[in-house]
Amino acid sequence: MIRLDQVSKLYSGNARPALNSVTLEILKGEFVFLVGASGSGKSSFLRLVLKEENPSKGRIHVLGQDLGRLTSRKVPYFRRNLGVVFQDFRLLPQKTAFANVAFSLQVIGKSKGFIQEAVPDVLRMVGLAGKASRLPHELSGGEQQRVAIARAIVNRPAILLADEPTGNLDPSTSAGIMTLLERISTSGTTVIMATHDAGIVDQMQRRVIELVSGQVVRDEREGGYQTQGITLIKGFPE
Amino acid sequence: MRFGLIMSEVGSGLRRNVSMVISVILVTFISLTFVGAAILLQSQIGEMKGYWYDRAQVAVYFCTASSEIGNCDLVEATPEQKDLVEAQLASPALASLIDRYEFESHDQAYQRYQEQFSDNEFADFVTPEFLNEAYWVNLKDPTQSDALVESLSTLAGVEEVKDQRKYLDPIFSALNAASFTAISIAGLMLIAAVLLIATTIRLSAFSRRRELGIMRLVGASNRFIQTPFILEGVIAALVGSILAAGAVLAIVRYFVQGYLGSALESTTAVIGMTDALIVAPVLVALGVVLAAASAGVAINRYLKV
Numbered sequence: 001m002i003r004l005d006q007v008s009k010l011y012s013g014n015a016r017p018a019l020n021s022v023t024l025e026i027l028k029g030e031f032v033f034l035v036g037a038s039g040s041g042k043s044s045f046l047r048l049v050l051k052e053e054n055p056s057k058g059r060i061h062v063l064g065q066d067l068g069r070l071t072s073r074k075v076p077y078f079r080r081n082l083g084v085v086f087q088d089f090r091l092l093p094q095k096t097a098f099a100n101v102a103f104s105l106q107v108i109g110k111s112k113g114f115i116q117e118a119v120p121d122v123l124r125m126v127g128l129a130g131k132a133s134r135l136p137h138e139l140s141g142g143e144q145q146r147v148a149i150a151r152a153i154v155n156r157p158a159i160l161l162a163d164e165p166t167g168n169l170d171p172s173t174s175a176g177i178m179t180l181l182e183r184i185s186t187s188g189t190t191v192i193m194a195t196h197d198a199g200i201v202d203q204m205q206r207r208v209i210e211l212v213s214g215q216v217v218r219d220e221r222e223g224g225y226q227t228q229g230i231t232l233i234k235g236f237p238e
Numbered sequence: 239m240r241f242g243l244i245m246s247e248v249g250s251g252l253r254r255n256v257s258m259v260i261s262v263i264l265v266t267f268i269s270l271t272f273v274g275a276a277i278l279l280q281s282q283i284g285e286m287k288g289y290w291y292d293r294a295q296v297a298v299y300f301c302t303a304s305s306e307i308g309n310c311d312l313v314e315a316t317p318e319q320k321d322l323v324e325a326q327l328a329s330p331a332l333a334s335l336i337d338r339y340e341f342e343s344h345d346q347a348y349q350r351y352q353e354q355f356s357d358n359e360f361a362d363f364v365t366p367e368f369l370n371e372a373y374w375v376n377l378k379d380p381t382q383s384d385a386l387v388e389s390l391s392t393l394a395g396v397e398e399v400k401d402q403r404k405y406l407d408p409i410f411s412a413l414n415a416a417s418f419t420a421i422s423i424a425g426l427m428l429i430a431a432v433l434l435i436a437t438t439i440r441l442s443a444f445s446r447r448r449e450l451g452i453m454r455l456v457g458a459s460n461r462f463i464q465t466p467f468i469l470e471g472v473i474a475a476l477v478g479s480i481l482a483a484g485a486v487l488a489i490v491r492y493f494v495q496g497y498l499g500s501a502l503e504s505t506t507a508v509i510g511m512t513d514a515l516i517v518a519p520v521l522v523a524l525g526v527v528l529a530a531a532s533a534g535v536a537i538n539r540y541l542k543v
Contacts, residue, residue, distance in 0.1 A: 072460070072541075079457035092448055107458035109240055155456070
């Protein structure tokens with residue numbers, strides 16, 4: 001589903017690589033936490049998978065496609081298979097919840113009929129059945145994130161990337177969002193979530209990939225947030 | 239569905255940037271009007287050249303008893319010398335260049351002089367003997383006058399071989415300078431127009447950067463993202479270039495044909511509406527192509543992967 005071979009990413013003007021020779025594979029339907037301090041390379045990892053950036057070295061395969069060989073004309077069509085959710089929701093403030101979700105279908109040329117059917121469905125699934133006509137500022141943070149998730153999954157993507165989706169939310173609201181993400185995962189979607197939220201990672205007991213200074217220091221099935229001393233053994237500073 | 243969506247994006251973009259759009263319209267309008275004026279000036283020069291060159295003749299002036307210029311020595315050209323010139327004109331080398339020629343005697347020259355300068359006080363002092371006898375030669379191709387000048391001006395009894403076209407050259411070079419000035423101003427203003435369109439489109443894209451970000455994220459195709467912005471630039475430039483085309487048509491109709499036409503009467507040919515009707519679509523096409531290109535380049539930056 002997603003495979004990285006010796007992937008490094010260097011930004012110009014910065015001698016230290018954001019990702020340093022990362023090799024890993026994520027399978028279909030997996031739920032993966034990406035943990036690590038700020039600047040450890042989590043966001044770079046997500047941007048590379050989205051092909052918002054190209055790796056300085058190494059190869060990335062996503063959904064059977066070699067991203068290095070993907071022409072810029074084909075990138076938009078590739079992205080239709082991926083959903084993305086951010087910490088800051090990124091909703092369009094002047095559009096209602098319905099219109100925000102519908103917008104992402106309109107711009108990829110879906111028919112009016114499809115939109116009229118798919119959008120209410122997905123809003124019901126994320127628990128916003130009665131709030132389709134609300135504007136973002138009339139919704140709570142958790143509800144706004146649900147709209148964002150609805151927008152990410154309305155086109156039934158194979159992969160959902162979430163960059164600290166609970167970063168702006170309180171613990172109980174976060175728990176609701178996690179339940180939703182878990183439900184999306186069980187329907188077969190691969191979910192990759194970058195997070196700082198130790199409580200959530202510990203509670204979910206899913207695959208955990210830990211990055212330190214751009215290197216994978218831990219890849220654990222059913223892991224917790226804690227590094228459990230592995231970083232000390234490998235000699236990486238905190 | 240998608241067409242409606244794109245057009246509503248274009249509409250909202252144009253409304254959001256009204257002042258920039260108006261400046262794009264004005265700058266394209268003025269710059270393209272200059273382009274049109276330059277093109278029309280060139281065709282006016284062509285028109286005048288055609289008109290005058292058809293009428294321009296080469297004159298072979300013979301010596302008079304009062305002339306010391308050229309091969310003259312205060313002696314009237316003899317009939318034998320004139321016959322020699324005519325023989326030259328009829329010779330195969332020159333005859334092929336010549337359309338027709340005619341001889342003008344002292345008296346004919348005097349008559350023409352009196353007609354042309356009837357309101358000039360010097361006309362009274364001039365007598366037929368002062369005026370040169372001459373052959374007036376019409377060439378098939380007016381630019382070939384050098385051959386005639388070369389072969390005839392050395393003959394005895396010939397004062398001067400004069401190509402009348404030479405009198406017109408200063409006028410044409412003045413008109414040429416004017417049209418080059420117009421084209422230079424037009425060029426500078428077109429650069430300004432192109433940069434202004436690019437800036438307008440960047441501004442428009444910046445004010446819609448949230449939408450653009452989401453469109454890219456959910457996989458809207460580049461063409462879908464680009465089209466509204468390019469159309470925005472093209473529509474603004476189209477309005478400007480249609481105004482310029484209208485201005486060019488109005489200039490030809492009311493200034494050139496209306497004012498110049500009646501002021502100059504039939505002394506020279508002026509360009510007509512057919513020229514203007516050729517120039518107008520050229521201006522519109524130029525405006526649209528430039529706008530599409532600069533808007534396309536400007537928006538491309540937002541589509542880079």
